[in-house]
Amino acid sequence: MIPAEIVLETSRNNIxxxxxxxxxxxADRIGQKMxxxxxxxxxxxKPGDTFFAIGSCFARNVEERLELAGAxxxxxxxxxxxxxxxxxxxxxxxxxYTPVSILQELxxxxxxxxxxxxxxxxxxxxxxxxPYLAGKSARGSKDELLARRAEVGTYFAQAFEADVIILxxxxxxxxxxxxxxxxxxxxxxxxxxxxxxxxxxxxxLSLEQCETAMEEIWAILEAHGKPGQKKIxxxxxxxxxxxxxxxxxxxxxxxSKSTLRVVAQRFAARTEGLDYYPSYEVxxxxxxxxxxxxxxxxxxxxxxxxxxxxxxxxxxxSPATEHDVKAEVxxxxxxxxxxxxxxxxxxxxxxxxxxxxxxxxxxxxxxxLQAELRQLRAEGNGA
Numbered sequence: 001m002i003p004a005e006i007v008l009e010t011s012r013n014n015i016x017x018x019x020x021x022x023x024x025x026x027a028d029r030i031g032q033k034m035x036x037x038x039x040x041x042x043x044x045x046k047p048g049d050t051f052f053a054i055g056s057c058f059a060r061n062v063e064e065r066l067e068l069a070g071a072x073x074x075x076x077x078x079x080x081x082x083x084x085x086x087x088x089x090x091x092x093x094x095x096x097y098t099p100v101s102i103l104q105e106l107x108x109x110x111x112x113x114x115x116x117x118x119x120x121x122x123x124x125x126x127x128x129x130x131p132y133l134a135g136k137s138a139r140g141s142k143d144e145l146l147a148r149r150a151e152v153g154t155y156f157a158q159a160f161e162a163d164v165i166i167l168x169x170x171x172x173x174x175x176x177x178x179x180x181x182x183x184x185x186x187x188x189x190x191x192x193x194x195x196x197x198x199x200x201x202x203x204x205l206s207l208e209q210c211e212t213a214m215e216e217i218w219a220i221l222e223a224h225g226k227p228g229q230k231k232i233x234x235x236x237x238x239x240x241x242x243x244x245x246x247x248x249x250x251x252x253x254x255x256s257k258s259t260l261r262v263v264a265q266r267f268a269a270r271t272e273g274l275d276y277y278p279s280y281e282v283x284x285x286x287x288x289x290x291x292x293x294x295x296x297x298x299x300x301x302x303x304x305x306x307x308x309x310x311x312x313x314x315x316x317x318s319p320a321t322e323h324d325v326k327a328e329v330x331x332x333x334x335x336x337x338x339x340x341x342x343x344x345x346x347x348x349x350x351x352x353x354x355x356x357x358x359x360x361x362x363x364x365x366x367x368x369l370q371a372e373l374r375q376l377r378a379e380g381n382g383a
Contacts, residue, residue: 026285033287034303036310039278040268043230044316045164050074052162054105056097056170058236058279061299065308071317074158080151093134094155097170098205099213099263100183104132106217108149109156110224115149117142119180121192129192131177131184160224166277167217169260170236172205173244173252187244202244204255210263218271232275233264237283237291237299282307 011017016038019026029035051066052075053059059075067073075094096102107113120128120142127139130149140148159165175184178199188200205213214233221231235257243252261280268276283291283299291303312318 030285033290034306035282035285036307037278037281037285039276039281041275041277041314042273043275045230047317048072049163049317050161051164051166052159053166053168054094054096054102054156054159055166055168056236056238057092057095058170058234058238058299059166059168060092060095061304062166062168062234062279062308065304066312068305069308069312069318071312074162077158078155080155081148093137094152095134095170095185097185098172098174098183099169099210099217099260100174100205101132101185102167102169103213103217103220104183105156106159106220109153109159110220112220115146115153116180116182117146119177119182120145121188121196123189123192129189131186131188131192132182134185160221160229161226162229163226164230164232165221165225167231167233168236168279169210169233169264170238171240171256172210172259173240173256174203174205176201176203187242204245205259207259207262210259211267214263214267218267218274230275231273232277233268234277235260235264235280237280239297241297277311279307 015024016026016029018024026035029037050072051063053063053066053073054075063073063075067076096105108115115132119130119132121131123129123139126141128142128145129139130137130145133152139145175187176182177184178201184200188196193200218231221229237257239253240249240256243249245252247255257280264276268274283303286303286306288296291300292298293300
């Protein structure tokens with residue numbers, strides 16, 4: 001229990017304490033189309049700090065934008081053989097969607113546990129797959145995949161040397177290999193399920209399981225990370241692609257995000273040196289025409305850029321950006337494409353949606369070209 005006097009003083013000192021009817025109210029900030037709420041911030045980073053992002057696919061968005069802004073992002077340092085060429089983003093096979101899958105990978109990277117040979121799953125023709133990487137990773141012999149596993153461990157061990165580590169929690173639906181007791185990163189391939197009846201089970205992680213995983217993750221980072229390492233936790237806004245529960249996907253996704261949001265809040269509140277950054281709230285409360293790509297699943301490049309730029313400014317990595325808004329608006333109005341879109345737009349929302357779609361189109365085109373370039377390089381090395 002907190003005395004009333006302290007509560008009232010805390011509220012008076014909070015400039016963002018009202019939803020409506022005051023300067024800085026939520027309603028006013030949301031009305032500006034893109035809003036970045038103020039999360040818990042207990043430290044400042046500095047120019048030259050290194051970053052390592054680990055977690056769900058949103059971590060890939062974060063690290064790309066950090067790198068674009070000039071930060072040194074060690075989770076973009078990938079020296080791992082034969083990752084496969086189907087994943088759009090090169091680092092996509094390192095996605096870790098649940099707290100337990102993040103924990104598992106850090107245990108292997110720290111040498112606390114050893115990746116077991118039995119974890120590799122046979123796919124026929126003498127080849128195996130590593131179910132603890134994303135499903136699009138390349139297949140091979142046991143020896144090849146175990147050798148690659150050692151390199152994957154080295155990749156994740158970079159987290160211990162980073163100045164700032166960003167943990168991005170994604171979902172709570174999890175699959176377990178009953179033979180090894182390990183938690184898969186995603187649902188097994190249907191063919192693997194058919195060949196291995198009874199080997200796999202599904203579970204929805206509880207609040208308590210997620211909190212326990214976070215406590216163990218913290219203990220590993222404290223024991224193996226560099227002295228003074230700063231840590232940030234955030235929640236991926238990217239929704240479930242499919243639920244394996246009986247719930248409507250919208251409800252299942254809300255349950256997943258709400259559970260992880262509570263875990264992040266509770267853990268950050270009692271853990272010194274851990275901040276919560278509100279990426280999830282940014283996307284959920286900004287204009288949806290600016291927040292999302294057309295599929296309403298992938299986050300727009302516009303909003304990710306805004307999230308990271310605000311992050312860099314608040315944490316002191318880069319100075320606040322000053323914009324000559326009048327000049328920018330004037331330049332935009334002189335743009336031929338904008339003039340056509342503006343004339344054809346039925347309202348402001350339609351114009352926002354069109355502008356957002358154009359930015360995302362070029363972002364996705366860039367990702368596709370990068371994937372094709374990796375494919376060409378792989379074919380050249382194979383020759």
